[in-house]
Amino acid sequence: MTLGSVPQKFKVSIDRDQCMDCGRCIENCSYGVYRREGDRILVESRKCTACLRCVAMCPRDAITLIEKPVDYRSHPLWTREVREDIIKQARSGKIILSGMGNARDLPTVYDRLLLDACQVTNPSIDPLREPMELRTYIGKKPSRLKFRETESGDIELETKLAPNLELNTPIMIGHMSFGAISLNSQLSMAKAVKEIGTFMGTGEGGLHKELYPYQDHMIVQVASGRFGVNIDYLERGAAIEIKIGQGAKPGIGGHLPGEKVNEEVSRTRMIPLGSDAISPAPHHDIYSIEDLVQLVRSLKEATEWKKPVFVKIAAVHNVAPIAAGIARSSADAVVIDGFRGGTGAAPKVFRDHVGIPIEVAIASVDKKLREQGTRNEISIIASGGIRSSADLAKSIALGADAVYIGTAALIALGCRVCGNCYRNLCPWGIATQEPHLMNRIDPERGAVQVANLIKGWTLELSELMGAAGINSIESLRGNRDRLRGYMLDEGMLKILDVLPAGA
Amino acid sequence: MKTVRIDAKDMHYTPLNQKIRAAVADGAEEIILDNVLGQRFIGDGLKGNVRLIINGVPGGDLGMFMSGPTCIVNGNAEHAPGNTMDSGMLVIHGSAGDAVAHSMRGGKVFIKGNIGYRGGIHMKQYGVESRPVLVVGGTAHSFLGEYMAGGLVLVLGIGKDEAMTDRGIGSGIHGGEIIIRGEVDDYLLGIGAKKFEFTESDLERIAPIIKSFCEQFGYDPAEFLNTNYTKIGPASSRPFAGKYVWE
Numbered sequence: 001m002t003l004g005s006v007p008q009k010f011k012v013s014i015d016r017d018q019c020m021d022c023g024r025c026i027e028n029c030s031y032g033v034y035r036r037e038g039d040r041i042l043v044e045s046r047k048c049t050a051c052l053r054c055v056a057m058c059p060r061d062a063i064t065l066i067e068k069p070v071d072y073r074s075h076p077l078w079t080r081e082v083r084e085d086i087i088k089q090a091r092s093g094k095i096i097l098s099g100m101g102n103a104r105d106l107p108t109v110y111d112r113l114l115l116d117a118c119q120v121t122n123p124s125i126d127p128l129r130e131p132m133e134l135r136t137y138i139g140k141k142p143s144r145l146k147f148r149e150t151e152s153g154d155i156e157l158e159t160k161l162a163p164n165l166e167l168n169t170p171i172m173i174g175h176m177s178f179g180a181i182s183l184n185s186q187l188s189m190a191k192a193v194k195e196i197g198t199f200m201g202t203g204e205g206g207l208h209k210e211l212y213p214y215q216d217h218m219i220v221q222v223a224s225g226r227f228g229v230n231i232d233y234l235e236r237g238a239a240i241e242i243k244i245g246q247g248a249k250p251g252i253g254g255h256l257p258g259e260k261v262n263e264e265v266s267r268t269r270m271i272p273l274g275s276d277a278i279s280p281a282p283h284h285d286i287y288s289i290e291d292l293v294q295l296v297r298s299l300k301e302a303t304e305w306k307k308p309v310f311v312k313i314a315a316v317h318n319v320a321p322i323a324a325g326i327a328r329s330s331a332d333a334v335v336i337d338g339f340r341g342g343t344g345a346a347p348k349v350f351r352d353h354v355g356i357p358i359e360v361a362i363a364s365v366d367k368k369l370r371e372q373g374t375r376n377e378i379s380i381i382a383s384g385g386i387r388s389s390a391d392l393a394k395s396i397a398l399g400a401d402a403v404y405i406g407t408a409a410l411i412a413l414g415c416r417v418c419g420n421c422y423r424n425l426c427p428w429g430i431a432t433q434e435p436h437l438m439n440r441i442d443p444e445r446g447a448v449q450v451a452n453l454i455k456g457w458t459l460e461l462s463e464l465m466g467a468a469g470i471n472s473i474e475s476l477r478g479n480r481d482r483l484r485g486y487m488l489d490e491g492m493l494k495i496l497d498v499l500p501a502g503a
Numbered sequence: 504m505k506t507v508r509i510d511a512k513d514m515h516y517t518p519l520n521q522k523i524r525a526a527v528a529d530g531a532e533e534i535i536l537d538n539v540l541g542q543r544f545i546g547d548g549l550k551g552n553v554r555l556i557i558n559g560v561p562g563g564d565l566g567m568f569m570s571g572p573t574c575i576v577n578g579n580a581e582h583a584p585g586n587t588m589d590s591g592m593l594v595i596h597g598s599a600g601d602a603v604a605h606s607m608r609g610g611k612v613f614i615k616g617n618i619g620y621r622g623g624i625h626m627k628q629y630g631v632e633s634r635p636v637l638v639v640g641g642t643a644h645s646f647l648g649e650y651m652a653g654g655l656v657l658v659l660g661i662g663k664d665e666a667m668t669d670r671g672i673g674s675g676i677h678g679g680e681i682i683i684r685g686e687v688d689d690y691l692l693g694i695g696a697k698k699f700e701f702t703e704s705d706l707e708r709i710a711p712i713i714k715s716f717c718e719q720f721g722y723d724p725a726e727f728l729n730t731n732y733t734k735i736g737p738a739s740s741r742p743f744a745g746k747y748v749w750e
Contacts, residue, residue: 088748098750225625226606230589231548231568255743270608270629271652276677276741280650284624285564285583285602294543294563298586301520302548302568348750422749 003091006084010048011069014041018062025054025063030425030437045069051418053427085348098348099421099431101248101340101385101407108340109359109488110391114501116482117467125471127462133472134458136402138239139164139308139332141376162332163308165219165239167402168197169458170473171392173450174337174383174404175221175241175312177203179256179265179277180344180421182438183210185413185430188446190214195447196454199238201404204254204279206268207233219310222299224253225279227269231302239332240299241310242292244283247341247358247384249350250314253279260424262433293329300330308332315339315361315384316354320368326378327369333379335404336361340385342407344431345422358384359398363496366399366478389460398496399478412453413446507531511559512538520547527553541581546574563600566593569610582619585612590633594719598641607654609633611712615720617641621649626679628653638716645669648735649693652678657709659716659727660684672696673735677742681735682709684727697738705734 012033014025021041026034031047034054048065055063072080085096118124125132140162148158173189180203187210193200194217201219202211206228211218220237222229234240245251256265256277266273286292296309311326312335313319319336326334338358343351362382369375382395383404395403407417414428421431429440470476484501485493493500507526511519519542526534531553539545539559546555548568555574557565563582566574570589579597585604591611598616606625609632622643628634635654640661648656651673658681660666666684673681674693682701692698710728717724 092748094748095746096750097747226587226627229568229587229606230608231550231570234548234568257744258741266629270633271627272629272678275652276743278650278652278675278677278743280625280675284621284649285586285605294582298544298547298564298567301517301544304521304524305517347747419750 003087006087007068007070007072008046008048009068010045010050011066012043012045012048012054013064013066014043015062015064018060020060020062022059024057024059028053028057028427030427030432030434031420049418049420050416051420051427052416056414096348097345097422098351098419099343099345100417100419101342102352103419104352108385109357109492109496110385110387110394112486112488113359113394113496113498114484114486115390115393115397115464115468116484118469122469124469125466127459127466130466130471132462132465133474134169134461136167136170136473137164138167138310138379138381138401140378143376163306164332165199165308166197167199169454169461170396170400170402171196171454171457172198172219172381172402172404173200173409174406175201175203175219175243176344176406176410177205177221177256178208178268179203179205179260179433181410181430182426182432182441183208183264184438184441184443184446185410186211187443188413188441189409189450190217191443191447192450192454193217195451196458198454201241202228202237204228204243205265206270207236208264208268212236221312222295223279224281224283225277227271227277227279230270234299234303234307237307239308239310240303241312241335242283242295242299242331243312244286244292245312245314245316245337246343246346247314247337247339247355248343249346250316250339250355251281252347252350253281254345255279257422260433265433289325289329292326296330310335310381312337314341314354315356315358317356319356319361320364323365323378323380324368324372324374327372327374328377331378333381333401334365335381335383336365337404338382338384341383342410343421358382358386359394360492360495362395362398362400363480363498367497370478389457389464392457393461393464393476394483396473396476397479397483398498399480401477408453409450412449413441504532505530506533506535508535508537510538511536511540511542514542516542516544516562520544520549523549523555527551539578543581546572560597566591579616580614585610585635585637588612588635596720601644603639604635604637604656607635607637609635611636611638611715613638613640613716613719615640618643620644621646623648623651623654623656623681625650625652626654626656627651628679636712638712640716640720642666643669646671646674646693648673648676648679648681648696650675650677651681651737654679655709655712656681657712657716658683661722667691673737675742676735676737677740678737683733683735685731685733687733687735692735695738695742696735699734699736701732701734706732 146158204223215236219239223243310333339355379401382400426432535556541562543562557576560578565584567586573592576595580599582600583602590609593612601619603622638657671693673696
């Protein structure tokens with residue numbers, strides 16, 4: 001081993017004066033950092049992922065964790081990460097796999113957009129007193145309405161309306177499959193969305209029987225592997241989503257390793273026990289925009305045109321014309337997943353380098369659809385790195401109808417964003433199929449936490465809207481006048497169609 | 504047997520499927536569709552034990568998501584018949600386009616003639632019941648059984664010197680088997696596909712399928728039971744296990 005070992009990422013130490021030797025750190029760490037030898041708890045820092053489960057569970061705050069206790073000679077180009085990736089590939093000759101979303105320190109456009117508020121000339125609205133209309137409908141809107149007068153003199157709507165999803169708040173939970181995450185995580189989120197009156201995605205992992213009671217709040221996904229997809233599954237969902245691409249790994253498929261395909265996962269995905277679940281890069285029945293039309297319509301035809309069909313794409317360079325094509329395909333919503341979108345596992349080079357920011361994708365798609373007169377034909381759902389109610393409000397002001405959250409919902413369940421989702425060892429019971437780990441999540445309590453997060457953001461969104469003198473989400477949508485760019489260049493401002501701060 | 508006749512002339516696929524569903528709900532056991540010309544999605548998501556006789560050329564995605572029915576097509580079929588089909592049977596008295604039996608999970612698709620590219624792509628299987636079968640009387644274009652995860656693809660090469668002459672057979676295959684009558688040159692195999700010895704027990708296993716195919720199209724099964732086959736399967740059930748290193 002001429003390469004030797006690389007410096008450890010974290011150093012864990014126990015304050016022996018504080019420690020009461022309860023052993024909870026040993027019990028809780030699924031990575032094997034702690035072990036007991038005689039009357040002493042020993043620490044093996046190299047195994048630590050900074051998931052912080054031990055820190056959260058230690059009753060005495062006796063654990064300290066330091067990042068990069070030994071660092072390399074600093075260098076602006078040859079960073080620690082770059083050097084370690086090279087060492088890893090020199091050892092293995094393989095593709096580096098990573099978890100969670102883009103981990104590069106790139107500027108976040110959301111953080112350079114500022115929201116507006118009323119002062120003097122137009123009064124702000126107090127959401128305590130005035131009703132705030134946050135109800136959002138996802139799906140096609142008619143370009144005009146036709147009415148007719150009945151014999152009794154009543155007025156009736158003649159226009160046939162397309163099926164829409166009714167959301168009490170413009171926040172949904174995105175697609176995280178059973179297999180990538182545990183059943184208890186899915187159950188927690190399902191209970192939460194049912195309580196709130198919104199929706200969540202199944203991901204490409206089928207719909208587990210225990211989720212049937214929540215099926216009216218589930219969007220079922222059809223991806224290139226077609227796992228778990230049959231007519232029963234399509235009929236159960238409130239809506240159907242075709243996944244073309246994912247922000248964390250645009251252009252490639254997914255591989256659920258055989259180790260994660262236990263009996264339950266096998267049953268739900270309808271694949272043999274222990275076999276790799278491979279989703280090809282393209283859908284092999286979609287090689288063109290015309291073929292996409294055919295898949296959209298095949299799903300509508302199978303469910304007798306009763307369910308909205310969404311198409312999810314990764315935000316890539318040509319996102320606007322692609323979305324314009326989708327708007328003409330009979331699809332009811334386009335989901336755009338930005339380059340910061342999370343994942344259970346993706347090649348690092350894709351996670352960190354492929355795709356574009358969601359903020360610019362929303363703005364350019366909304367603009368293109370308005371130019372082509374098809375904005376009413378399709379709703380825009382934005383996802384990929386939505387962290388707060390501010391990101392939500394800015395997304396809607398840029399032109400989105402609603403957002404999908406993913407990582408934020410997982411953080412509400414305990415996730416500390418350690419990024420080791422692909423190891424099946426998640427100590428928080430989220431990205432794992434191990435029963436003893438998964439049972440760390442109580443779906444009842446998990447549901448309260450996730451619902452609390454959505455409630456908190458919804459309250460904040462009402463306040464932000466009220467402050468801007470807006471009492472309906474419809475009036476915020478695409479309302480770029482309520483945004484200003486701060487330290488954004490002219491090109492970026494033009495794409496976003498936003499004025500600079502002060503203008 | 505309760506039979507219903509529907510004239511599909513100039514009819515769009517949605518009202519056509521509505522009529523089919525209504526007939527099934529009304530207890531029809533056989534539905535004859537006349538003058539079918541390019542209507543897509545016939546039998547899409549259809550359930551039950553009904554038998555559809557399709558006179559004409561159906562459009563793409565015939566029998567997609569279908570669960571139970573039998574469709575007999577007296578003509579050719581377009582793109583992806585049997586797409587993501589769950590159970591039931593498609594019998595096509597002609598040829599079919601690309602992506603035949605795409606992602607099919609169960610049931611049978613019998614094609615008398617030839618098929619296009621990507622036949623049997625990503626076919627899968629589950630449990631004992633759900634084991635899909637695609638039989639092609641003639642030949643198939645490239646990428647036959649690509650990414651295949653289960654089930655059986657059988658190519659008989661009737662009327663051909665060689666059953667398969669296109670490349671990329673079974674690229675990325677990680678389950679199931681592709682059986683081709685006669686010899687198959689090694690260079691036609693895709694990455695991850697491997698030839699296995701075709702044994703007596705294999706022949707015994709596929710004999711009922713061959714007989715059933717011959718019965719549908721009026722062939723004598725004897726000549727297909729007294730011949731050589733090449734069996735192609737996955738070189739590994741974990742084709743990507745060695746491709747990655749963790750961050």
